[in-house]
Amino acid sequence: MVVSSQSMKRQLKKLLVANRGEIALRIIRSARLFGLRTVAVFSEVDAMSAHVAAADEAILIGPAEPANSYLDISKIIAAARQSGADAIHPGYGFLSERAEFARAAAEAGIVFVGPRPEVMAALGDKVAARRIAAEAGVPVVPGIETGEVSAAREFAERADYPILVKAAAGGGGRGMRVVGESAQLESALEAASHEAAAAFGDGRIFIEKYLARPRHIEVQILGDEDGGVVALGERECSIQRRHQKIVEESPAPGLSASMRTKMIDAALSLARAANYTNAGTVEFLVEGDNFYFLEVNARLQVEHPVTEMRFGIDLVCEQLRIASGGHVPKSLAPRGASIECRINAEDPEHDFRPATGSVLHLSVPSGPCVRFDSHLAVGAEVTPWYDGLIGKLICFGADREEARRRMVNALDEFALLGVTNNAAYLRDVVASEQFRDAKLSTHFVEEFFAGWHPADADITAALIAAAMTADGAFGEDRQAAGAPRPGAVNRSPWESLKNFELWGSRR
């Protein structure tokens, strides 16, 4: 089918993208392809970032602080009104799973690219979602729907420690605590509730039996207004740090055809039970031959490209078609295998501590079956204000091993200077025996890559490079040296280290 806003039940004209970074850029591209004008919103610190330049219009909505910009529903609705946008795409994170945002858009007569508000509300509440899943006959993890201390203790004794304390409004591992023994229980409940309240303005928590060594496998679904529902295969997302995915792939290695069918059927019946529309993801925990409903992400996922690569489909265009009243595609045949690595501004040598800075040098892999979704470019700033995801590297292959080797090579071609990042860490993960042999569980990182450090050979190469750099082989960071414009002269302590003449080939 031709991607186009033409000949749709509702012909959209202008889309406001209520997000930033790589996903805003990626949505703008597909919206343009779909024939829509695009409106970017941005905070003061993002004025010069890529999504602002990419859109047809851009509106400043506030200061860096998310609460007063990207999380401010009224400002975003106002921006949509001001620009005459007839649709809003929330991306992921920020307001993407806030039912009240979808509701506010609807009240303003603006199409929200996502499920209906009431569906978002129901699925966004993990406790309610558990109920819907159970009623739809989807297996759920044993647990109780309260964080009340005595009930929690009673459940924990019965189900046996460790147990998992989760925020009803949670997401991204926030407000989540594993409790190994009763001594920790009360403080864990308190801490989780506190973090949940701070993060989501909703301190409700609930409790589930903690699965020892599960895999995280999710199913991509699409639903349309006329009840059409389709599943686009699964994604394996077991490799996580701090409860956040860093490597995802499709298909899930070694998943039996029967398991896959069962999980896809479960996802579809859940989608039907919830009257789900637009794109969503049903997440499961898998242990042995059992799978349990984890949650529904009622939005586009960060890792959606691994599905796009296998199915040859543009999920954002599908979202826009559905939002225009169009139908889900007839179920498509996937092909090959794909893997995504999330390049984060963080320090893998120090518990993935967030990093910031401005990009001084960037080398991006390319070529056949390699895709890099990013808003980065030399000169771009990574600020402390927002999520540390700065790029997604996706590789396709005829099979998993081909995709894996392509990813190793692609990461070897990647270089980013100025912002500490996890590229070398991801490279070692994907190149490892354990990943090659798909020894996958949500504990993969702790089991195999705890205390990771770069190889000594790499450090030696870096030291030689450092000596050459000190000697002026590659020039100064003019900004850092305090020379905003070309033409200024630097003073540098390194000059004093030079022990011989400049050489010609130096640039």
Next chain:
Amino acid sequence: MVVSSQSMKRQLKKLLVANRGEIALRIIRSARLFGLRTVAVFSEVDAMSAHVAAADEAILIGPAEPANSYLDISKIIAAARQSGADAIHPGYGFLSERAEFARAAAEAGIVFVGPRPEVMAALGDKVAARRIAAEAGVPVVPGIETGEVSAAREFAERADYPILVKAAAGGGGRGMRVVGESAQLESALEAASHEAAAAFGDGRIFIEKYLARPRHIEVQILGDEDGGVVALGERECSIQRRHQKIVEESPAPGLSASMRTKMIDAALSLARAANYTNAGTVEFLVEGDNFYFLEVNARLQVEHPVTEMRFGIDLVCEQLRIASGGHVPKSLAPRGASIECRINAEDPEHDFRPATGSVLHLSVPSGPCVRFDSHLAVGAEVTPWYDGLIGKLICFGADREEARRRMVNALDEFALLGVTNNAAYLRDVVASEQFRDAKLSTHFVEEFFAGWHPADADITAALIAAAMTADGAFGEDRQAAGAPRPGAVNRSPWESLKNFELWGSRR
């Protein structure tokens, strides 16, 4: 199947890539994926270019002049010996279709990634190739196999002008002349022969009836040592300037299923008749419901990515597998549509005159279904010594219109400063009604884009940008201003044009 050099009849270890630019880089990437060590060769002016950095080893083989470097068989064989390479990939252009190169490799005990020398010799000679095709029952254009003046005149009278004078050893439109009337005949024969002799060291020419408004459609084939042959669909390559393709796509728009089948069958029988091995392309001219054999390109084509995008295959890996004694893939199912635009260092406003320079600014499109194969980066030099192809932009879509629109958007994201190029021209071509409606023939460029100039709106925007630039908004070209290293100070005539203070946000 897993891409791997393992478990092959011949297990290759190290591949020398006898080429430069984007194709050398692209081959190195797939060779690494296939598990081979890679050796780059380079001329003095290419010492700092991307393919040299990408390979595991790099060997200087001579001065810029191709005759003494990339076209010097003995130097390349010596480099292979020196590095212990057990295979050579010729890429396209340069020595890729020289049977004596393949023979020299064989004599040195090195696997040549391509057809057998005798097959290359037969197909490389367009006259011989015509015979093979005719004998295989493939329709050929009416013509005579000599450039002898009286015979030529006799044929021309009989077949009626215009006729086409072609070099038996030709390629890329060189040594080719269209003759519209008998007065031009003799000089055309002389000129073509001269150009052919100069270009290929072989002045033999032959003559064909000139088809008025043909389309150029070609079929991708793969053949293995055990007689396995497969065709991977067709490519439409009608959009050409100076007899060189600039836009290619697959599938060929509006090509009937029966025509496609006939052409693919013709290509396969030709491949079998020629005992063809490895990757090759059978080119046809199509007029109405008739198709005529044009030539066989016994090598990887520039435009091979449009096939890769539709079939989800890596043709260079397939070449390496076949060269290792492996088999062609079982025939694969294509999906969607893909388009390639060739970004050349040339001036579309002046008969596509070649351009040179160094890259001062580069902005490359990315995102879903967009691929950019290029050796360019800021700082890279485009010299007058080699072909002007500096990048290939390939877009995929669920159908042609989706791919076309993606290409327009991708080209809108492209920017290259420092080397005059045809990106804006290609953008207008792909965005045009005539391309959208697939009014395709090899005269597309002359018919619809003769005397092309950038839109006045673009020029106005450029003039405003120029005024800002003169004012120092974007800084100097430090190299051009004669300051090889950061820290140097510029003198510039533009300073005198400034009529107000620098402003803060300027970078």
Next chain:
Amino acid sequence: MKLKRAGDPREFDVELISRDGAVVRVRVGREEIAAEFAPSATGGGTLTINGRRYPIFGVRRKDSILVAAGPASFEFKLAETSLRRRARGLVAPEIIAPMPGKVLRVLVKDGDLVESGQPLVVIEAMKMETTLAAESAAVVKRVRVEAGQMVDHGAVLIELSPAPASSAAVSALRVS
């Protein structure tokens, strides 16, 4: 300032009037245009001219300005500099190499009277032959190159003087 671009007969008169925050006021010819400019982190920026946005980037050189507006790139020279060569009624009394390359054939010699469109010299670059011809009648004053020689972009290949009873313009023009 007055700007020229190669092969475009027009002379562009453009002046930056003011820049107040994002608003850039520019005079192009007689028209005054108010555009909006949003700098991007990468050093360029986005120029908005009545609702349409152009990603732009520019580089200053000694005697030219390079700018990109989307995929279109331009080289502007100060009209003054492009006028420098004016001499004795000839716009361009020299045949200039339009690109670096190798001189394949020189088709005239000193003193030859050449006619409009007559091929003068053939150079090769990037596998393509380019023939430079006279745009109108002239006399070959001096041939400065010989076959086989490498020449750089802008190199003077042939000097021309006005043809008797002719002061028509002469300049490099490609014929295929």
Next chain:
Amino acid sequence: MKLKRAGDPREFDVELISRDGAVVRVRVGREEIAAEFAPSATGGGTLTINGRRYPIFGVRRKDSILVAAGPASFEFKLAETSLRRRARGLVAPEIIAPMPGKVLRVLVKDGDLVESGQPLVVIEAMKMETTLAAESAAVVKRVRVEAGQMVDHGAVLIELSPAPASSAAVSALRVS
């Protein structure tokens, strides 16, 4: 020169001995290494160390060097500068913000005696809470921040002095 990298106890002693064409001779610790360097057009280059190639790039800053070796990137500081803070037997008598962010909670006050591993302050950046704790016993000399305050990378959050009968090192350490 002597270089340190954050969180790596080692001090690296490296000296560029000579560069003769492509050959770069460097002393790393006691070992002398001969590497080959091929500059690339993009400003960086390829470093070959006994047969293995690393794409490298480097940037000098006032008091640090940033280098990339393939996908691995490093920030080295001159050991001297990292020693500056040595004072009264404490390696780092200050709790430093490891990243720019917002102070969520301050868990101690001036004069408190803190034990090894005791949380001192919680800051938030990029949606994540990071708790900074004492690595060993110390006395809180001065709390320099309060909850809600934004702090920049490297900002001093808390000053510490040695615990009575203890000169053990104190430094920022993250506990989850």
